[in-house]
Amino acid sequence: MKTFSLIWESFLFAFSALRTNLTRTVLSLLGVTVGIFAIIAVFTLVDSLENNIKSSFDFLGTNVINVGRFPFTNDGRDYPWWKYFRRPPGSFEEYEFFQERLKSAEAVTISVSAGTTVKAGSSAFEGTQITGVVDTYPDVFDVPLQQGRFFTGSEIQAARNVAIIGNEIATTLFPNESPIGKQVKIRGMKFTVVGLFEKEGGGLFEISSKDQTALIPFGAFGKMYYVGGRRGVEPTIAAKGSEEDIGLVALENEMAGLLRAKRGLKPKEENNFALNKTEFVQNAIGSVFDVISAAGWVIGGFSILVGGFGIANIMFVSVRERTNIIGIQKSLGAKNYFILFQFLFEAVCLSLIGGxxxxxxxxxxxxxxxxxxxxxxxxxxxxxxxxxxxxxxxxSGIVPATLAARLDPVEAIRA
Structure with missing residues (x-):
């Protein structure tokens, strides 16, 4: 209890000294203020930018492997796009094959997308990404709905003309009213709106968000577009892995084995498909921002260093100014750690106020x-x-505080 009382008294001494020399206190903490501002401002900007960019790629899903012709990466080697271009696209038959045999996935889905215009009456919304989906789509990707519902199994099977539209589309076509139950036209066909996406907002990239997206059943999409083949719209098969499958290794190996068997590839033949993990994009973004964060440390570090030297200089001056007082305190029985804490707290308080x-x-x-x-x-x-x-x-304060604590009381009083 006595120790705590002495520490608290040291803190009061330090605070009193800072308040007495207010002008000097303000000037000495400016360096720390600039340094902390530089570091935290850079980190805040980097974190916000990284989160915004990653959220722009949320449409790829989490713990998801996509089957495609083109890989996301090629391990730093030349990218032979002409070879990937000749690969066969995925098909609905391969999706059904995965549905029957894939054991390592929590869910498998297939979707197909194209750009078009959605109309209602005399209004039109251009640049809509129309996506045909199956009933397993919400099991792999998030479908956050503000109003309405997802498609029923019978609507998917019968390829009925129903749609879920984005917030921007709804605002443009049906201002100040709910779009649920209304009809829209897509490529001349009428669709009944059964759901409305939650408002997502724009990202930093020109990537269509859910605000400009419309979902329809996979079969309904096939009524308007030719799906599959080299001349048709290419579908994407996606499988969601479990949290226990670290790195989705088991899922990736099983998908590769099944797809090779389905496509009749011989043991020595290389894969004619790519299995792309969505984490690759996030990891690539994260590595870029790690470098930017390191640069932020360097930029702010120099400012912090200058601020630290400023505080150390002021503390040396304070020790000299109060040498006589230190001698009196020691002669009255003040311990070395009491003097040490007194100046150390003053340095820490200066730095914390600046921070x-x-x-x-x-x-x-x-x-x-x-x-x-x-x-x-x-x-x-x-x-x-x-x-x-x-x-x-x-x-900054440990050296001046140590020197103050080691002063001889007799010589300090004479100073």
């Missing part, structure tokens, strides 16, 4: 509108800023 000021500046910065990019100051970055401030305070 908090920098974080507050970043918080106000997050209110600036940057188009579709939302700046969000995360709790992780706040803790990081305070942690870095505390460390800088300790490192």
């Amino acid at each position: 908090l000021t920098g974080i507050v500046l970043v918080y106000f910065l997050s209110f600036i509108q940057l188009g579709s990019l939302d700046l969000v100051l995360s709790f992780k970055n706040i803790v990081l800023g305070l942690g870095v401030s505390s460390i800088i305070g300790v490192v």
Whole structure:
């Protein structure tokens, strides 16, 4: 209890010294403020940018493997697109083959997409991505609905003309009213709206979000477009793996084996398909932003270093100014750690005030509108800023505080 009382008294001494020399305090914490502001601002921008970009690729799903002709990556070698172009596209028969035999997947689905215009009365929405789906589509990809429902099994099987439309399409075609039960025209065919997607908002890239997307049954899509073959619209088969399958290794191996058997490939023949994991895109984005974060540390590190030197310089000056007071305190029985804590707390308080000021500046910065990019100051970055401030305070103040604690009381009083 006595130790706690002495520590608290040391803190009060430090706070009193900071308040007495207010001008010097403000000037000395500016370096730390600029440094913390630079680091946390960069990290906030990087985190917000990374989250925005990753959310733009949410349509790829999570823990999903897609069957395609073109691989996402080729391990840094030349990309022989002409060879991939000659590969056969996926088919509905292969989807049914996976449905019957694939054991490592939680769900398998097939979808096919094309760009078109959706009309209702005299209104039209251009640039709609129309996607034909089957009943397993919600088991692999998220289908967040604001109103209505997903297709029933009978609607999928009978290829009925029903649709789920995006928020932007609904706002354009049916302003100020619910689109559920209304009719829209797609390539001259009438579709009844049974569902409305939740509003998603735009991303940084020109990638169609759910706001500009319309889902229809796979069979209904086939009424308007030729599906399959080299001249038709190419469908995509996707399988969702389980959380226990780390890296989706088991799912990938099983899918490769089944597809090779289905396509009649001999043991020595290479795969004429690509199994693309959606995590590849997110990992690639993450690696890019790791480099940017490292650059942020370098940029902010120099500012923090300057701020640390400034605090250390002020603390050396404070020790000299208060040498006589230190001697009196020691002569009255003050322990070395009491003097040490007194100056160390002063350095840490200086650094923390500077850090908090920098974080507050970043918080106000997050209110600036940057188009579709939302700046969000995360709790992780706040803790990081305070942690870095505390460390800088300790490192900058430990040497002056140690020198003050080791002063001889007699010589200190004479100073």
